[in-house]
Amino acid sequence: MTMDTISILFLLFLPFLCFLFILLPFLSSSSSRSRSNQAGKSTIGLPPGSMGYPYVGETFQLYSDNPINFFADRQNKYGPIFKTHILGCPCIMVSSPEAAKFVLVTKAALFKPTFPASKERMLGPQAIFFQQGDYHARLRRLLLRAFMPEATRGKVAGVEHLAVSALSSWDGHTIDTYQQMKIYAFNVALLSIFGKDEMLHVEELKKCYYTLEKGYNSMPINLPGTLFHKSMRARRQLGQIVADILSSRRRQRNAVASDLLASFMDPKEALTDAQIADNIIGVIFAARDTTASVLTWIVKYLKENPSVLRAVTEEQMEIIKLKEEGAEDKSLTWADTKRMPFTCRVIQETMRVASILSFTFREAVEDVDYQGYLIPKGWKVLPLFRNIHHCAHNFSDPEKFDPSRFEVAPKPNTFMPFGSGTHACPGNELAKLEMLVLLHHLTTKYRWSLLASDTGIEFGPFALPSNGLPIKISLKTTMN
Ligand code: HEM
Numbered sequence: 199m200t201m202d203t204i205s206i207l208f209l210l211f212l213p214f215l216c217f218l219f220i221l222l223p224f225l226s227s228s229s230s231r232s233r234s235n236q237a238g239k240s241t242i243g244l245p246p247g248s249m250g251y252p253y254v255g256e257t258f259q260l261y262s263d264n265p266i267n268f269f270a271d272r273q274n275k276y277g278p279i280f281k282t283h284i285l286g287c288p289c290i291m292v293s294s295p296e297a298a299k300f301v302l303v304t305k306a307a308l309f310k311p312t313f314p315a316s317k318e319r320m321l322g323p324q325a326i327f328f329q330q331g332d333y334h335a336r337l338r339r340l341l342l343r344a345f346m347p348e349a350t351r352g353k354v355a356g357v358e359h360l361a362v363s364a365l366s367s368w369d370g371h372t373i374d375t376y377q378q379m380k381i382y383a384f385n386v387a388l389l390s391i392f393g394k395d396e397m398l399h400v401e402e403l404k405k406c407y408y409t410l411e412k413g414y415n416s417m418p419i420n421l422p423g424t425l426f427h428k429s430m431r432a433r434r435q436l437g438q439i440v441a442d443i444l445s446s447r448r449r450q451r452n453a454v455a456s457d458l459l460a461s462f463m464d465p466k467e468a469l470t471d472a473q474i475a476d477n478i479i480g481v482i483f484a485a486r487d488t489t490a491s492v493l494t495w496i497v498k499y500l501k502e503n504p505s506v507l508r509a510v511t512e513e514q515m516e517i518i519k520l521k522e523e524g525a526e527d528k529s530l531t532w533a534d535t536k537r538m539p540f541t542c543r544v545i546q547e548t549m550r551v552a553s554i555l556s557f558t559f560r561e562a563v564e565d566v567d568y569q570g571y572l573i574p575k576g577w578k579v580l581p582l583f584r585n586i587h588h589c590a591h592n593f594s595d596p597e598k599f600d601p602s603r604f605e606v607a608p609k610p611n612t613f614m615p616f617g618s619g620t621h622a623c624p625g626n627e628l629a630k631l632e633m634l635v636l637l638h639h640l641t642t643k644y645r646w647s648l649l650a651s652d653t654g655i656e657f658g659p660f661a662l663p664s665n666g667l668p669i670k671i672s673l674k675t676t677m678n
C-alpha cells in the first residue's frame with residue numbers, strides 16, 4: 199500500500215474513530231454486562247429485529263439514513279416492538295401506544311431513565327431527569343408547584359414583555375429563527391426560575407451556559423483546551439452563580455417569591471445548594487431548546503399553510519378587538535390565552551408532525567416480560583414518540599399538516615408530545631403559554647418570508663428545519 203492509500207483509508211475511518219470516542223460513555227455503561235447471562239435463564243424470547251454488526255450494531259444504518267426512516271423501516275419489517283443495537287447498547291424499541299404506556303406509566307418503576315455519564319456530569323448528577331423513587335417524587339412536586347396553571351397565570355405579563363421585545367428586535371432583519379427562539383425561550387425560563395430580580399447574576403449565568411452548551415456534544419475528554427474541559431469549567435462556574443443567588447436570597451428574608459427558586463428553597467425540603475444548582479441548570483436545559491424547536495416549526499408551517507395562518511391571525515385579532523371595546527390595558531391576560539382554541543390546535547399539530555423528541559431512553563432494571571417478549575435487564579428501551587405520532591391508523595395522512603384533526607381528542611396514548619407517566623414534562627403549561635403569547639404578537643403585527651426553499655431536517659439532537667430556518671421579518675405596516 200502506498201502512503202496515499204493509507205491516508206485515504208485513515209480519512210475514511212476517521213469519522214468512525216471519532217464516532218467511537220463520542221460513544222464511549224454509552225459503551226462503558228451497563229450495556230454489555232447483562233447480554234450474555236440472559237438467554238439461558240428465560241423461557242420467553244427476545245422481540246424480532248436485527249442486532250447488526252458486532253459491537254457497532256446498526257449504528258451506521260441509523261446515522262447514514264435519517265433516523266426517521268430508520269425507525270419507520272424497522273417498524274414495518276418487525277412490528278411495534280423490535281430489538282436493535284445502536285450506540286453500543288442493545289435496545290428494545292417500542293412504537294405502539296400500549297407498549298409506550300407500559301414502559302412510561304404502568305411499569306415505570308421497572309424502567310429507569312438513562313443518560314451517558316458525561317452528559318450527567320455536565321448537567322449535574324442530582325438533576326431530576328436521572329432520578330427515580332422518593333428523591334425524584336420530591337423534586338417533581340416542587341417543579342409542579344412552580345409550574346402548575348395557578349402559578350403560571352401570574353407569569354403572563356412577564357412573558358408578554360419578553361415576546362414583544364424579542365419580536366421588535368427582529369423587525370426588519372433576516373434572522374435565524376431557531377437561534378432567536380432560543381434566546382426568547384432562555385429568557386422565559388430564567389424569568390420562571392428566578393423571577394425579575396436577579397438580572398445582574400442572570401447575564402453572567404447566560405454567558406456560562408453558552409460555554410457549557412458548546413461542549414455538550416463534544417468528545418468527553420477532560421484535558422485542558424478541549425471543549426469538554428471548557429464546558430466542565432463553565433458548569434462549575436454556573437454552580438457558583440446559583441450559590442451566590444441563593445445566599446443573596448437568604449439575606450433578604452421577607453421576599454415572598456413564587457418562582458421555581460423559591461419552591462426549591464423551601465426550608466421544609468432541605469435541598470442542598472448542589473441539588474438546587476443541578477436542577478436549575480437541568481430545567482434550563484429541558485426548557486430552552488425544546489420550546490425553541492417547536493416555535494421554529496410553527497413559523498415554518500404557518501408560512502407554508504396560508505389558510506392556517508389566516509385562521510390563526512383572525513383568532514388573535516379577535517382578542518385584540520374584544521379589548522378595544524373599553525379597557526385601557528391592552529396587555530394579554532390568562533383568560534385571553536384560554537380563548538385561542540385554533541392556535542392551540544396548530545401547536546398540537548406542529549408537535550405531532552415535527553415530533554421534536556423522536557424518542558426517549560429508559561433502561562430495564564430487571565428482566566421484564568412484555569406480552570410474551572423478554573426485555574432483558576440492562577437493555578435500553580426506547581419508546582418511539584415519532585412513530586406513534588405518525589401512525590396512519592390513528593392519524594390519517596400522517597405527513598399532512600392539518601390542525602383540524604385535533605378538533606377531536608386523540609385516542610389515549612397516541613399523542614404524547616410532553617411524554618407520559620412519572621417523568622412527563624412538568625413545564626408543559628409554561629411551554630404552551632410562551633408559544634401562545636409569541637404567536638399572538640407575531641401573527642397580528644408581523645409578516646415574514648422563508649429564505650430557503652430547502653425542506654431538509656437536521657437533528658441536533660432535536661428535529662429542526664435546515665439552518666435554523668432563516669426568515670425575513672418585519673412589521674406589517676412597513677412592508678408594501
Ligand atoms: C414545547 C416544549 C417542550 C417539550 C416538547 C417538552 C417535552 C418533554 C418530554 C417529552 C419530557 C419527558 C422525557 C422523558 O420521559 O424521558 C419532558 C420532561 C421534562 N421537561 Fe419538558 N418539554 C418542553 C418544555 C419544557 C419547559 C418549558 C420546561 C421547564 C420550564 C420543561 C421541563 C422539563 C423537565 C424538568 C422534565 C423532566 C421531568 C422528570 O424527569 O420528571 N420542559 N419534557
Ligand SMILES: *[C@@H]1O[C@H](CO)[C@@H](O)[C@H](O)[C@H]1NC(C)=O
Binds near residue numbers: 296589591610611612
Ligand atoms: C391506535 O390507537 C389505539 C388506541 O390507543 C391503539 O390501541 C392502537 O394500537 C393504535 N394503532 C396503531 C397501529 O398503533
